[in-house]
Amino acid sequence: MSDMAAAGTRRPTDVPVHPFDEAIELEPTELAGRLRGRTRPDWANMVGPFGGMTAAVLLRAVEVQPERIGEPLALTVNFAAPVADGPFDIAVKAVRTNRTNQHWLVELWQDGAVKTNATAVFGLRRDTWSDTERAVPPVPAPADVAESGLPDMIVWARNYEMRYVEGGVPGPGAQPEPSSVTTLWARDRRGRALDFPSLTAMSDIFYPRVFLRQGAMSPAGTISLTTYFHADAQALHAAGGDFVLARAEANRFSRGYFDQSAELWSAAGELLVTTHQLVYFKA
Amino acid sequence: MSDMAAAGTRRPTDVPVHPFDEAIELEPTELAGRLRGRTRPDWANMVGPFGGMTAAVLLRAVEVQPERIGEPLALTVNFAAPVADGPFDIAVKAVRTNRTNQHWLVELWQDGAVKTNATAVFGLRRDTWSDTERAVPPVPAPADVAESGLPDMIVWARNYEMRYVEGGVPGPGAQPEPSSVTTLWARDRRGRALDFPSLTAMSDIFYPRVFLRQGAMSPAGTISLTTYFHADAQALHAAGGDFVLARAEANRFSRGYFDQSAELWSAAGELLVTTHQLVYFKA
Numbered sequence: 001m002s003d004m005a006a007a008g009t010r011r012p013t014d015v016p017v018h019p020f021d022e023a024i025e026l027e028p029t030e031l032a033g034r035l036r037g038r039t040r041p042d043w044a045n046m047v048g049p050f051g052g053m054t055a056a057v058l059l060r061a062v063e064v065q066p067e068r069i070g071e072p073l074a075l076t077v078n079f080a081a082p083v084a085d086g087p088f089d090i091a092v093k094a095v096r097t098n099r100t101n102q103h104w105l106v107e108l109w110q111d112g113a114v115k116t117n118a119t120a121v122f123g124l125r126r127d128t129w130s131d132t133e134r135a136v137p138p139v140p141a142p143a144d145v146a147e148s149g150l151p152d153m154i155v156w157a158r159n160y161e162m163r164y165v166e167g168g169v170p171g172p173g174a175q176p177e178p179s180s181v182t183t184l185w186a187r188d189r190r191g192r193a194l195d196f197p198s199l200t201a202m203s204d205i206f207y208p209r210v211f212l213r214q215g216a217m218s219p220a221g222t223i224s225l226t227t228y229f230h231a232d233a234q235a236l237h238a239a240g241g242d243f244v245l246a247r248a249e250a251n252r253f254s255r256g257y258f259d260q261s262a263e264l265w266s267a268a269g270e271l272l273v274t275t276h277q278l279v280y281f282k283a
Numbered sequence: 284m285s286d287m288a289a290a291g292t293r294r295p296t297d298v299p300v301h302p303f304d305e306a307i308e309l310e311p312t313e314l315a316g317r318l319r320g321r322t323r324p325d326w327a328n329m330v331g332p333f334g335g336m337t338a339a340v341l342l343r344a345v346e347v348q349p350e351r352i353g354e355p356l357a358l359t360v361n362f363a364a365p366v367a368d369g370p371f372d373i374a375v376k377a378v379r380t381n382r383t384n385q386h387w388l389v390e391l392w393q394d395g396a397v398k399t400n401a402t403a404v405f406g407l408r409r410d411t412w413s414d415t416e417r418a419v420p421p422v423p424a425p426a427d428v429a430e431s432g433l434p435d436m437i438v439w440a441r442n443y444e445m446r447y448v449e450g451g452v453p454g455p456g457a458q459p460e461p462s463s464v465t466t467l468w469a470r471d472r473r474g475r476a477l478d479f480p481s482l483t484a485m486s487d488i489f490y491p492r493v494f495l496r497q498g499a500m501s502p503a504g505t506i507s508l509t510t511y512f513h514a515d516a517q518a519l520h521a522a523g524g525d526f527v528l529a530r531a532e533a534n535r536f537s538r539g540y541f542d543q544s545a546e547l548w549s550a551a552g553e554l555l556v557t558t559h560q561l562v563y564f565k566a
Contacts, residue, residue, distance in 0.1 A: 073506065073507075073561060074361075074506060074507040074561045076359040076402060076509060078357075078378075078386050078402050078404060080378055080379035080381075080386040081379050095361075095363055095397050096364055096396070096397060098363075101506065101563070103361050103363040103400070105388075105400065113379070114378050114379060114386075115379075117378055117386070117402065119359060119400065119402060119507070121506055121561070123506075123539075123563075125537075125538035125540070126538060126539050127538060128536070128538060128539050128564065128565065128566060129493075129496075129497065129536065129566050130536055130537045130538065131496065131535070131536050132534070132535045132537075133462070133463055133496075133532070133533055133534060133535065133536070134534040134535060179416070180416055210412075213414065213416075214412065223356065223357060223384065223404055223406075224356075224357040224359070224402070224509075226359060226509045226559060228542045228561045230534075230535045230537050230542070232537075232538060251415070251417040251546070251554060251557050252413075252414070252415045252417060252513045252557070253411070253413055253414050253415075253416070254408075254411075254413045254415075254513050254515075255408035255409060255411055255413065255515060256406075256407075256408050256411050257356055257408070257513075259511045259513070259557050261544060261557070261559075263534070271534060271535045274534050274542050274544070276511070276544075276559050278356060278357045278404070278511045280406075281411065282411065283411060283412050
């Protein structure tokens, strides 16, 4: 454990910390609305940290603000530049506080530059007419799907148990597929219960859709990621550490960019999140 | 015409200005990255201006920056507080400039407070493998669909010719519908050719999905709106002032909020935009 992590710690030193909790750990600084964190090797991507983890850290930075109202409703994270391995600062500002919701601006800084920024809307929920119009994808139970995953060089993916129902990552000799749909069961490998940061990270659990369509990996990266939270804290509590059903597909690939729309469902069939992203690609 | 609009004008005074161009007109101020505009009565919503027009103005504020690179790729607009009728200031900042893309932060200010903020990604496009995976909805031609629209009190909607294929706004005595899908042909009533700001505005052309599901109008408003631009300037030029096919649906309504995913197609069948929003509702 680094000295920086130790400085921010309020947990007993003899209890092993879950790697996710370690990665979202933020310590206060002398400046109000300014927190310090650091990337963790467990969450490394090909270059820099897993984007989903960066998104989770930015959401977490809002969650811990004393004046924060309610729960996350919407989050947009813009990946402006690669986050370097090591420490970072997060600047958090309440842009507007209304009676039932609050708008936030969050920036991840390294070396005097913004590497990632985000806008977040938090709000109070109240009982209204409710309906889930989207249909849950018909899939076999997790126990009936073989475990696989992403290539071992994608370090962060080792934190998840992944069971691909369709659209697994193309291996050697794979052919282009006509559909970009990937559907998988996924859960934290160590059984950590869902919360808003971990749900945020899982919103980016999908490898780039262009790999599937091309039958091969190629340079690609998320530019902007938006997540809408349908689940409240009670729903997340009910979902616990169980599998989440995750499904993603692209709408259009054109001149270097494609979009992806995705959804995360609890094992009990509750739509937890809908999430969208724009991705650059070179294929 | 107000004196403020006249001050920013570089057009011949004897040519009538299209109401859309009038509404996105921004004049420089003495401060770099600070522009001034004003709401226009033609674009009024029930309270304040049409959110799509506010989004268009924020995008326009980036477009006119001298250091702007490329075309819009992604835009997220957060409606933090009602925009009052009258003048507003827009603060535009390039957060990060990369070789092929650029990240922007844009804020609409009134009375010393941020009323709306946005993040935008602009970028250069280059030829790559391309494919539109989303299928164009099967619909009759615009000429075979009756013109209707939104209730007359929705002033901004009068700027568009709307032909609803399905899911028109519920009238008196309407019943709840099992589907939130609305599909319509829409075009600028005066034949103004599409550009990025007008495409941005049209991304918010849909009335709240909860109206359709409930069979009645009720308080509702967009909180956050994200638009992904698939079309480049050449595609918009080709689309001209022709009809756009617009389709929207909700995924989940829950405890005061719902999401909407939508798409805009050119009359020739090109996917121009995919766009998503989170909406609060009281029904």
